[in-house]
């Protein structure tokens with residue numbers, strides 16, 4: 027039985043760039059504060075008529091082209107997102123329609139920032155168990171549409187974008203070597219979109235109180251992120267019989283440059299092996315890792331045999347790491 031490998035990647039970010047200087051005109055903040063506290067310089071913002079599936083469709087076309095296959099070769103679509111087009115139907119079903127596919131399963135998963143890694147783990151096991159052959163996995167978010175643009179503690183952090191990877195079984199040493207995933211629902215209130223679901227359906231009051239936007243206890247989340255990002259990576263590495271020193275490329279979730287630096291220190295991964303794009307996009311939640319993967323792939327920075335570590339933490343809380351050989 028071969029390993030499950032990525033045969034194509036694609037990504038899409040909206041054209042509009044919102045810089046820290048633009049934000050200085052919107053809330054009481056400064057470029058200096060945002061850069062030193064987070065590492066973010068700018069982020070992409072979708073247009074009012076754009077939805078999450080629109081971004082995935084663009085990224086999917088590029089991934090299909092990169093893989094050298096047709097949409098009809100896909101037999102399962104998994105979309106990881108916490109900002110779907112609608113609560114239902116799933117965003118994956120809109121993607122299926124746009125790609126002209128019929129009679130294949132399509133589903134969304136909600137695991138916040140590690141959503142793409144959760145989806146990779148699911149896709150891997152479905153292919154290994156022969157349920158599916160070729161899976162399109164997307165991580166996509168339109169966080170600008172659930173951001174409170176008057177709250178300086180959150181509005182400087184997030185951005186929009188989508189990344190896609192296509193997976194199938196390989197016949198050599200390349201592919202997923204190991205993975206780890208976990209969650210702790212007891213800490214869900216620390217990072218939450220409170221209203222809009224069955225717990226607190228939409229009312230005039232929920233809209234007025236901005237309860238449909240991201241609410242976060244930033245410094246609490248920070249502490250857990252540092253701890254769990256390190257833990258997930260070490261567990262996945264140990265399952266593969268590797269250490270941080272065996273990593274060729276580390277793709278961490280890009281929520282805060284200080285979280286990335288602390289994780290690298292714990293894993294003993296040197297700076298030159300870490301891929302960082304937080305300055306360009308901010309935190310794009312589930313889209314962060316697949317966008318980074320696609321950028322590396324298109325820049326020719328992924329060499330056959332490279333060991334890649336992907337590692338993420340987010341709302342839930344959820345955390346996950348995947349080790350793969352390119």
Ligand code: COA
Pocket residue numbers: 054055056059060063064139178179180182217243244245246247248251281282285309311339340341
């Ligand atoms: N501009 C200027 N000042 C700001 C600010 C902004 N955009 N946002 C917050 N501040 C202020 C706060 O009001 C506070 O002021 P006070 O001391 O007068 O009360 C001060 O900066 C420090 O706030 P704090 O929240 O403690 O800052 P921090 O160093 O923890 O950084 C985050 C805030 C959000 C950048 C950081 O906590 C973080 O990255 N958290 C984790 C994010 C994350 O991982 N998200 C989830 C995974 S998806």
